[in-house]
Amino acid sequence: KNEVEQSPQNLTAQEGEFITINCSYSVGISALHWLQQHPGGGIVSLFMLSSGKKKHGRLIATINIQEKHSSLHITASHPRDSAVYICAVRTGNQFYFGTGTSLTVIP
Amino acid sequence: DARVTQTPRHKVTEMGQEVTMRCQPILGHNTVFWYRQTMMQGLELLAYFRNRAPLDDSGMPKDRFSAEMPDATLATLKIQPSEPRDSAVYFCASGSPPVDTQYFGPGTRLTVL
Numbered sequence: 526k527n528e529v530e531q532s533p534q535n536l537t538a539q540e541g542e543f544i545t546i547n548c549s550y551s552v553g554i555s556a557l558h559w560l561q562q563h564p565g566g567g568i569v570s571l572f573m574l575s576s577g578k579k580k581h582g583r584l585i586a587t588i589n590i591q592e593k594h595s596s597l598h599i600t601a602s603h604p605r606d607s608a609v610y611i612c613a614v615r616t617g618n619q620f621y622f623g624t625g626t627s628l629t630v631i632p
Numbered sequence: 633d634a635r636v637t638q639t640p641r642h643k644v645t646e647m648g649q650e651v652t653m654r655c656q657p658i659l660g661h662n663t664v665f666w667y668r669q670t671m672m673q674g675l676e677l678l679a680y681f682r683n684r685a686p687l688d689d690s691g692m693p694k695d696r697f698s699a700e701m702p703d704a705t706l707a708t709l710k711i712q713p714s715e716p717r718d719s720a721v722y723f724c725a726s727g728s729p730p731v732d733t734q735y736f737g738p739g740t741r742l743t744v745l
Contacts, residue, residue: 618688
């Protein structure tokens, strides 16, 4: 069993749509990270959360510690948002990663 | 602007050879992470350091992999001897508490023939 599960695995959206990517985890965590990996392979850290909600531009990340669930939302999606989004959780000195959600935004 | 650098960007080697990958963290960052990414396993944490001391390396095959920080500006990951199953992209990331946002390097794409 994977400690971190993401859904959906693949997602195609029309430009302008509201997008939600989900992450569920089974371990107690000290922090949860959302990463974005571009088609060229580069990885960018989007958010680190331990509670509540964070917003950066069109991206919003929420976490519910009791339900062990986090969501990443993208408002007014754009083709440049096309990437793989990876959820990672930290528990002590261990990190566990989801397998990623591949997002394609069509113009 | 400040960024994590990794060298080499690409490495092709033969099975049995030693491979050394280098990472220069962002100046002032005291936490360094080594990750490996493959199609089959996705991203995996191999090891990480804080203030040059290893905090966790449980993700690293100890018999052939070693990670060190000779000084605050250099982290190294060595594989000896390399095997075809080590073929992957190896990422280094650095950060600094309390925010702990990780800044990733561009990765080293390793192919072991």
